[in-house]
Amino acid sequence: MARYALLSRRLLASRPRMHGTARTFATATAPDQQRPSSDYRVKLVEVGPRDGLQNEKNSIPLATKLDLIDRLAKTGLTTIEAGSFVSPKWVPQMENSSEILQHLLTKPPSSPHPLTFSFLAPNLKGLNNAFSVLSQHPTAFATESFPAQPTKPALEIAVFASATESFSQRNLNASIAASLAGFRQVIQAAKDTHSLRVRGYISVVLGCPFEGYDVSPHRVAEVATALLEMGADEIALGDTTGMGTAPRTKELLACLAAAGVRNEDVAMHFHDTYGQALVNTAVALEHGIRTFDCSVGGLGGCPYSPGATGNVATEDMVYFMETLGMDTGVDLDAVVDVGEWITREIGKGNASTVGKAVLGARRRAEADPAKEK
Numbered sequence: 303m304a305r306y307a308l309l310s311r312r313l314l315a316s317r318p319r320m321h322g323t324a325r326t327f328a329t330a331t332a333p334d335q336q337r338p339s340s341d342y343r344v345k346l347v348e349v350g351p352r353d354g355l356q357n358e359k360n361s362i363p364l365a366t367k368l369d370l371i372d373r374l375a376k377t378g379l380t381t382i383e384a385g386s387f388v389s390p391k392w393v394p395q396m397e398n399s400s401e402i403l404q405h406l407l408t409k410p411p412s413s414p415h416p417l418t419f420s421f422l423a424p425n426l427k428g429l430n431n432a433f434s435v436l437s438q439h440p441t442a443f444a445t446e447s448f449p450a451q452p453t454k455p456a457l458e459i460a461v462f463a464s465a466t467e468s469f470s471q472r473n474l475n476a477s478i479a480a481s482l483a484g485f486r487q488v489i490q491a492a493k494d495t496h497s498l499r500v501r502g503y504i505s506v507v508l509g510c511p512f513e514g515y516d517v518s519p520h521r522v523a524e525v526a527t528a529l530l531e532m533g534a535d536e537i538a539l540g541d542t543t544g545m546g547t548a549p550r551t552k553e554l555l556a557c558l559a560a561a562g563v564r565n566e567d568v569a570m571h572f573h574d575t576y577g578q579a580l581v582n583t584a585v586a587l588e589h590g591i592r593t594f595d596c597s598v599g600g601l602g603g604c605p606y607s608p609g610a611t612g613n614v615a616t617e618d619m620v621y622f623m624e625t626l627g628m629d630t631g632v633d634l635d636a637v638v639d640v641g642e643w644i645t646r647e648i649g650k651g652n653a654s655t656v657g658k659a660v661l662g663a664r665r666r667a668e669a670d671p672a673k674e675k
């Protein structure tokens with residue numbers, strides 16, 4: 303069988319590479335002040351095992367979830383959202399998150415890179431469930447004083463606030479103010495007890511299923527600064543509904559910058575319901591953001607956002623970034639394989655346009671290797 307990788311390698315090699323050439327981003331400097339190569343690095347956060355699977359109705363076996371994480375870890379992705387310590391009454395698919403955490407601590411996936419695994423924990427109950435696993439393996443994970451290594455992953459906890467009161471009530475059963483008061487305790491305990499890194503999500507930043515398009519960017523900025531002041535290390539801006547557009551993404555990021563939120567503390571989390579995720583990604587990239595969430599095979603949806611589809615597919619994100627000359631560190635071929643495998647495994651269509659294109663090209667090359675140029 304022809305090695306599929308060859309085709310994709312050629313595909314990638316034929317893409318325009320922009321390293322060291324003139325760039326059109328607003329953030330670009332003059333040619334004689336070339337930016338350090340780190341400016342071309344983007345961090346992709348793979349959210350498939352959590353955001354991608356949480357809404358699946360059929361129970362997915364633990365072994366499949368562990369296999370998914372293992373396969374993703376071999377693609378060059380270094381940060382993987384692996385589970386969620388939430389109420390199993392509301393999100394039954396995430397019920398085995400303790401077992402997932404336990405497995406990742408005792409048998410971390412082999413990877414040439416240090417890995418970070420992230421878990422949602424909306425309250426002290428969820429955090430304590432995570433802690434009861436961590437306390438059994440206190441030296442199995444990296445902390446701020448012991449950097450992550452290939453054999454010892456780092457862990458991150460994520461809290462999730464909302465930009466509208468209606469979504470906060472539906473998703474968290476609490477007002478924004480009450481949820482923030484609870485998160486203060488979670489963030490403090492995560493840091494004090496195990497020196498964990500904390501991500502603070504804000505949902506519905508560009509459109510709410512209950513309040514519509516008009517979500518105030520100033521409200522988002524208030525919630526973001528509140529989370530940062532509590533000690534969150536990163537703010538993930540969630541376009542939960544995929545209602546975001548390029549001008550409104552630009553306006554939101556300008557508002558956050560005016561409020562003093564630094565680009566390096568922001569991650570973008572775009573759902574692709576209206577097909578705008580990569581357009582909005584380009585706007586955020588131009589603004590200077592370098593951390594983006596994505597989900598293999600475009601898996602996902604939010605149980606509290608009717609009709610929302612998955613996050614932008616990891617395959618599409620990798621292809622998009624690499625064609626812009628950005629460095630993701632992710633092997634497109636490998637991630638296409640994972641997308642194909644997991645969507646078949648759980649009986650879903652592959653929602654990645656790039657994944658389907660690469661798979662189609664492979665099939666054609668297999669049928670007629672002579673034409674593979």
Ligand SMILES: CC(C)(COP(=O)([O-])OP(=O)([O-])OC[C@H]1O[C@@H](n2cnc3c(N)ncnc32)[C@H](O)[C@@H]1OP(=O)([O-])[O-])[C@@H](O)C(=O)NCCC(=O)NCCSC(=O)C[C@@](C)(O)CC(=O)[O-]
Nearest residue numbers: 387388389392393424427428462474475503505506540542
């Ligand atoms: C919001 C809460 C925490 C409020 O929890 P609560 O205030 O305790 O109220 P409740 O009535 O929802 O609680 C129901 C039961 O769950 C228990 N419980 C309560 N907390 C936990 C916990 N952590 N772990 C395990 N059990 C828990 C609680 O003790 C109670 O048990 P019962 O008395 O019936 O026996 C709860 O309702 C919950 O966990 N809901 C699920 C929320 C959720 O997972 N949403 C989806 C993730 S967020 C998202 O997808 C958006 C994001 C991050 O991707 C970004 C974006 O795209 O926007």
